[in-house]
Each structure stands twice: as structure tokens, then as C-alpha cells.
Amino acid sequence: MRDDERSAEFVAFTRAHRTDLVRTATLLCAGDEAFAEDVVQTTLTRLYLSWSRVRRADSSLAYARRSLTHAFIDEARRAHRRRETTYADPSDALPTEPAAGGTDPELREIVLAALASLGPRQRAVVVLRHWHDLDVAETARILGCSAGTVKSQNARALAHLRGVLGAADHHLILEVS
Known part of the structure; x- marks a missing residue:
């Protein structure tokens, strides 16, 4: 060529x-x-x-x-x-x-901070699995690891994100009250 x-x-x-x-x-x-x-x-x-x-x-x-x-x-x-x-x-x-109608800048900041609290591989798993909607096998192929590793990293990352986002949600509710 x-x-x-x-x-x-x-x-x-x-x-x-x-x-x-x-x-x-x-x-x-x-x-x-x-x-x-x-x-x-x-x-x-x-x-x-x-x-x-x-x-x-x-x-x-x-x-x-x-x-x-x-x-x-x-x-x-x-x-x-x-x-x-x-x-x-x-x-x-x-x-x-493009900014979506009704985009909440505070929520965006919270979500990005929650992503930042993950390690690089967990963040990669979350982005590939949930942003790009890739299956476990494809995510494992991209990351060069086993499907079991993807599943465990995803489970740990989602549990961590639920905790972080749940605490942030609770904080926001207290501020509004």
C-alpha cells in the first residue's frame, strides 16, 4: 500500500x-x-x-x-x-x-467523580460493558483477561459506584431538605 x-x-x-x-x-x-x-x-x-x-x-x-x-x-x-x-x-x-435538555451539571459532576474513584481496570470494565454495551466475552478480549475477571471487576465496580452514588444522593437529599 x-x-x-x-x-x-x-x-x-x-x-x-x-x-x-x-x-x-x-x-x-x-x-x-x-x-x-x-x-x-x-x-x-x-x-x-x-x-x-x-x-x-x-x-x-x-x-x-x-x-x-x-x-x-x-x-x-x-x-x-x-x-x-x-x-x-x-x-x-x-x-x-450535545447537552441534553434538563442535564443536571451537579449530577454529571457526581457521576464523573464516582467513576474517578474506580481503579483504571474497573473503570475500563464499566465503560466497555455499560457505555458501549459490550458483552463479557468482548470486554475480556479487549482487556486481555478472562471472562471471570470481567465479571468480578464489574461486580466490585458497580457495588462501589452504588455506594458512592447512594451517599451522594443522600447528601443531595439533605441539602434540599
Whole structure:
């Protein structure tokens, strides 16, 4: 394949799927948009360098999501990584996603904080299983682990989220009272 054909295919893929990748990365990064953009750029670089494998895959988007998830986990696990904490305007919707009528900015902030309280692999399981609605087997394939690991990570993550979101809900009820 010639380089200009390869580049044209990659650009077309990026234009078609970048929004999806940014949304997924934003959830994986618990709303940290700068970190999400870094993960997407790392992923796109990796995809470009291995484009011949990507184009042979059954689904280039599935391949990209797998690469994105691995890039996120790699970056999140780096012990030496020191991140600045930035606080975005909580009324902002997820990037490139139109704000839904009646969107509650406080609820959005609570949900993103709850996601942030999960470890990287648990967060990846929750995003893949519940945002992308992937089955256990596909999630396990993407994460490179067993179906049992996906099930246990999902159960632990959901129990944790229920506790965090239940406490936040109780806090909101007390504030309104």
C-alpha cells in the first residue's frame, strides 16, 4: 500500500471515529478532558503506525477502542505520573456531545467523580460493558483477561459506584431538605 493511500484511509477513519474515541476516553479518564485528549492522541499515533493491522481487523473501530483502553490503562498505571488537577465548568457537557435538555451539571459532576474513584481496570470494565454495551466475552478480549475477571471487576465496580452514588444522593437529599 502506498503511503498516500494509507494516510488517506487513516484520515478518513479518524474523521469518522474521533468523536467516539474522545467520548470513550473522557469516560475512562473520569471527565479529565486534557488526559482524555492525550490518550486519544497516543491511540491515534499507535493506530497510524500499525495501520496495516488495523485495516485487516474485522472492525477497525473495535481495534481502536481496544488500543484506546490499553493506552488509558498504561497511562493511568504509570507510578511516576504526576497530574495537575484542573476543574472544568461542571455545566459543560461531555466533549462533542450535545447537552441534553434538563442535564443536571451537579449530577454529571457526581457521576464523573464516582467513576474517578474506580481503579483504571474497573473503570475500563464499566465503560466497555455499560457505555458501549459490550458483552463479557468482548470486554475480556479487549482487556486481555478472562471472562471471570470481567465479571468480578464489574461486580466490585458497580457495588462501589452504588455506594458512592447512594451517599451522594443522600447528601443531595439533605441539602434540599
